[in-house]
Amino acid sequence: DAGVTQSPTHLIKTRGQQVTLRCSPKSGHDTVSWYQQALGQGPQFIFQYYEEEERQRGNFPDRFSGHQFPNYSSELNVNALLLGDSALYLCASSPPSGSYSYEQYFGPGTRLTVT
Amino acid sequence: DQQVKQNSPSLSVQEGRISILNCDYTNSMFDYFLWYKKYPAEGPTFLISISSIKDKNEDGRFTVFLNKSAKHLSLHIVPSQPGDSAVYFCAAGTNAGKSTFGDGTTLTVKP
Numbered sequence: 001d002a003g004v005t006q007s008p009t010h011l012i013k014t015r016g017q018q019v020t021l022r023c024s025p026k027s028g029h030d031t032v033s034w035y036q037q038a039l040g041q042g043p044q045f046i047f048q049y050y051e052e053e054e055r056q057r058g059n060f061p062d063r064f065s066g067h068q069f070p071n072y073s074s075e076l077n078v079n080a081l082l083l084g085d086s087a088l089y090l091c092a093s094s095p096p097s098g099s100y101s102y103e104q105y106f107g108p109g110t111r112l113t114v115t
Numbered sequence: 116d117q118q119v120k121q122n123s124p125s126l127s128v129q130e131g132r133i134s135i136l137n138c139d140y141t142n143s144m145f146d147y148f149l150w151y152k153k154y155p156a157e158g159p160t161f162l163i164s165i166s167s168i169k170d171k172n173e174d175g176r177f178t179v180f181l182n183k184s185a186k187h188l189s190l191h192i193v194p195s196q197p198g199d200s201a202v203y204f205c206a207a208g209t210n211a212g213k214s215t216f217g218d219g220t221t222l223t224v225k226p
Contacts, residue, residue: 004158033213042119042204042216043159056213090158102147102208106158 002027004107006091012113013081021076021110025093031055032074033104034066035090043090049074078112086114118142119207121217129225134192136220138205141186145207149214150179150190153202162203163190195224 005024013019025032031050035043045058049068063079072093078085088111092104120139128134136150146167151159165172165179165188172179178191192199202221208214 035216040218042121042206042218045213045215048213058213092158102149102164102214103161104214105161106151108156108158 004029004091004093004105006089006107006110008110009108010111010113012115014115015081015083017081018077018079019081019112021078021089021091021112023074023076023091023093023107025072025074025091026095026105029093029095029105030072031094031096032068032072033092033094034074034076035092036060037088037090037109039087046076081114083114086112088112116141117217118145119205119215119217121203121205121220123220124218125221125223127223127225128195130197131194134190134195134199134222134224136190136192136203136205136222138188138190138217139186140188140207142207142215143186144209145215146209147207148179148181148188149206149208150177151204151206151216152199153204153219159204192222195222197224197226200224 007022033048034046037043046060048056052068065077068074088109090109091107149164150162152162153159163177181188202219204219205217206214
């Protein structure tokens with residue numbers, strides 16, 4: 001049973017460029033959340049997708065957008081990259097549990113470096 | 116304003132002894148709390164959780180205690196093993212499904 005997978009593993013971009021990160025949730029999970037983890041800090045919630053719609057959003061600018069597909073996989077898009085966007089981006093999935101789930105299963109993350 | 120705080124960046128204990136990791140929160144609306152463990156080059160792994168209606172939850176060597184009046188929770192690991200060495204994150208949330216994380220405590224268990 002595959003867990004949460006993310007691609008790519010590492011990515012280097014230049015300021016001003018755009019990036020797309022991808023996530024496949026654990027089998028049987030239908031909710032996907034994205035987090036940004038800067039060095040030495042805990043994961044910061046970006047947004048959560050359920051039934052192909054953004055259900056919750058953290059304190060991130062509109063440059064951060066996402067999408068969920070019918071197969072529950074998800075993409076995170078970041079436009080107009082800034083140096084401060086350099087971080088580990090984590091995807092987490094949750095099992096169906098009524099409308100909300102507490103426990104999350106994390107992927108290994110995508111390390112984004114903006115130069 | 117950081118709503119979940121782990122004030123000890125690191126903790127070192129001897130194998131076989133108890134490890135106690137602490138976490139404080141400010142938002143009284145949080146109704147569930149979780150602990151995650153993270154090894155290098157891996158994503159966080161769920162360890163144990165507790166609902167705000169309880170004050171203790173136990174799972175094998177791991178016990179989480181919640182003190183709502185003090186807005187404080189702790190994770191006890193007994194006995195500690197070298198394989199427990201990792202970064203431990205405390206997280207909290209509401210039934211809306213968004214989790215707020217602390218900055219982590221690096222636990223080192225010495226053989």
